[in-house]
Amino acid sequence: MGREQTNKIRTRIAPSPTGDLHIGTVRTALFNYLFAKQNGGKFIIRIEDTDKERSTKEFEDDILEGFRWLGLKEDEFYRQSERTDIYKKYIQQMLDNGTAYISKEESKAEAGKEIEVVRLKNAGKKVKFEDMVRGEIEFDTTELGDFVIARSTEDPLYHLAVVVDDHEMNITHIIRGEDHISNTPRQILIQEALGITRPKYAHIPLILAPDRSKMSKRHNATSITEYRQKGYISSALINYMALLGWNPGTDKELFTLDELIKEFDLEKIQKGGAIFDIEKLNWFNREYMKKMSKAELLTEIEKYLPESYDISYEKLEKIISVISERMNVFGDIKKMASSGELDYYFKNPEYDRKNLAWKQDSDLKKVAEHLKKVASLLDGVDKNNFTQDEIKKAIWYYAEEKGKGSVLWPMRYALSGRDKSPDPFQLAEVLGKDETIYRLKNAINKIG
């Protein structure tokens, strides 16, 4: 058989390429990965494409790309469609030892067509197994009947392929979603028919939608690709998902993948399903954004900025810190841009002149005076040292004397043309001395 006998821990994720990489699959993969790695074992990806009708190469690529993006690197890779000879052998073995039989019946797929499916001879006994997160679970397998294990002697169905592969690949621990609990007795029956040793099982809770129903596209994005496109940071996603159904038993929440490998503990896995909370994910993403360097932020932000903006590298660099604290994910830049929230960084704003006056001090004549004074004060600041600190220093005394709102609101409005924006010092620094003074004069002219 050429199978290497080893007592090292081996886990696997077995996605079927009939859809995009799902959040739940990723969480299961992550737990498998963490458990294998912390024990010096191997993590295996096995594409379960025995359903030729529904499996596609595109989905397979999406799944593999997703794992790569998340940094979950497999040690071994398999594709069930390439292993049909192996399954054939095992089917034959069951036929030979009488634990399975060929049954002539009408095809369910094609009415009227007679086919020969392979059914397991089920003695209908009670099957008991130990689940690492739930304890002992017992099933009466009578009601399962003689279930079908292969479409034909060479075309295995899921349960058979899984059992054979987990055995052939020496999988020691099967960590999978709770939805597989009721599949387990079936697979144990096949194992017993084949005389195969039973792996250890750990069924982890499902990820739920906000209404506690099964997570579907209706509620939130379920596909990892969507999160990637929205500009989530992969390590933030990993960190969040690790804490969905597991916790370290301490207050620590921020974990790198390596830290997770160290601290992960199968014993601490939750039994109940967990709702996927996008708000908390966003918080993690913001935390990870804070850890990024300016250069890293820059490359990310550039991906989402509309091309219509005329951006210099210098300006972009200054904007970064101002806008990063205003977003959850990089994709928010797109939204900010389309709502006009970023326009003032790139072009002279348009606005109604009456808005230049602060609501508590609406004398436009005085507004013009303040703006003139601010402009002349800023004129005295060194162009090459036009930082928010210097800017603030230059006008602070005047602003305090005349009333900060009366001076700063018009200044800020002249620069941004919006009720809500970053403070005038930040804006002025980003815009630079010339543009700042230009906009101030522009506002003064507007008043007349």
Place this chain on the structure above:
RNA sequence: GGCCCUAUCGUCUAACGGUUAGGACAUCGCCUUCUCAAGGCGGUAAUCCGGGUUCAAUUCCCGGUAGGGUCACCA
């Protein structure tokens, strides 16, 4: 419906018989402030219900209720 699993703040969770039931997200208030964001400080908020066991139950047992999963010639 049968079988199986689950049950602590709105959400993720801590507590492995004795705690003022802790933390985080969200939310609310205050501070900071020309506006927004960020930040700082503080508040509201939970053991599903009913029986046991025990000197003592969030914790152990049983029942109920609720939610979920699964009942394919899909995986």
